[in-house]
Amino acid sequence: MDLHRADDDVVADDPFWSVVRRRHPDLTVVLLPEEPPDDRPPTPPDEAHAQAARLAQAWSGLAPVLAASGVPGGQRPPSVRWAVRDDGEALALDKALPGAGPELLAATALLLGERGWRLRPGSREGTPRLDATDGLLELTGRSGAAATTLSLVAPAVRLPDDVRREVREALVALVAGGAP
Numbered sequence: 001m002d003l004h005r006a007d008d009d010v011v012a013d014d015p016f017w018s019v020v021r022r023r024h025p026d027l028t029v030v031l032l033p034e035e036p037p038d039d040r041p042p043t044p045p046d047e048a049h050a051q052a053a054r055l056a057q058a059w060s061g062l063a064p065v066l067a068a069s070g071v072p073g074g075q076r077p078p079s080v081r082w083a084v085r086d087d088g089e090a091l092a093l094d095k096a097l098p099g100a101g102p103e104l105l106a107a108t109a110l111l112l113g114e115r116g117w118r119l120r121p122g123s124r125e126g127t128p129r130l131d132a133t134d135g136l137l138e139l140t141g142r143s144g145a146a147a148t149t150l151s152l153v154a155p156a157v158r159l160p161d162d163v164r165r166e167v168r169e170a171l172v173a174l175v176a177g178g179a180p
Contacts, residue, residue: 043088043157048167051136051154052091056174058137059093059152061115065107071100077175078150080168088156089164091171100148102128105141108150112139 011017011029021029059078066074078095097104105128109119112132117139120131130141140151159167 040158042163043159045159045163045167048157048159048163049170051157052167052171053174055091055093055137055152055154056171058134058139059175062108062111062150062152065104065111066095066097068107069097069100069104071097071104074100077172077177078152080172080175082164082168083153085156088158090153090156091168092151092153093171093175094149094151096147096149098147100143102143102148104148105130105143108132108139108141 008021010031011021017029017031020027063075074097078093081092081094082089083092105121109121109130109132112134113119115134117132117134122129122131128143130139132139132141136155138153140153142149
């Protein structure tokens with residue numbers, strides 16, 4: 001991409017950048033071209049709901065490990081969020097377990113390995129890590145001084161806002177033990 005100083009006339013006509021230029025005349029303003037619209041079709045809602053159900057099922061499969069950890073709050077449901085990615089947004093379940101150590105990651109790896117997940121255990125700067133996938137879902141685990149965190153993520157989808165809210169609410173109900 002070829003970047004060059006913005007034409008003063010373009011900046012002068014913009015309500016925001018004209019004020020910035022006036023207040024900071026020494027500042028170089030570079031305006032980037034607009035990104036082309038994303039013309040990929042949205043994900044069918046049924047597919048997004050199926051991914052949410054699979055995510056909830058995989059999380060419930062971790063329940064024995066979380067319960068056996070003996071960490072307070074291990075039985076509480078994880079937080080549910082949308083993770084922004086280059087190819088869309090991905091449903092994610094996150095759980096921080098204060099007081100849990102690397103033993104939780106080892107037990108998680110053992111359980112997932114028995115279920116056929118591909119495991120990539122390791123460490124970075126002395127912090128134990130676990131990355132695992134079943135080919136669709138991805139689990140990331142980190143064991144730090146304060147807590148061990150687990151994050152389970154589904155593939156990215158593209159959904160309208162109303163469907164995205166609906167799918168998230170259904171997943172919240174599923175991981176809380178209720179029906180969507």
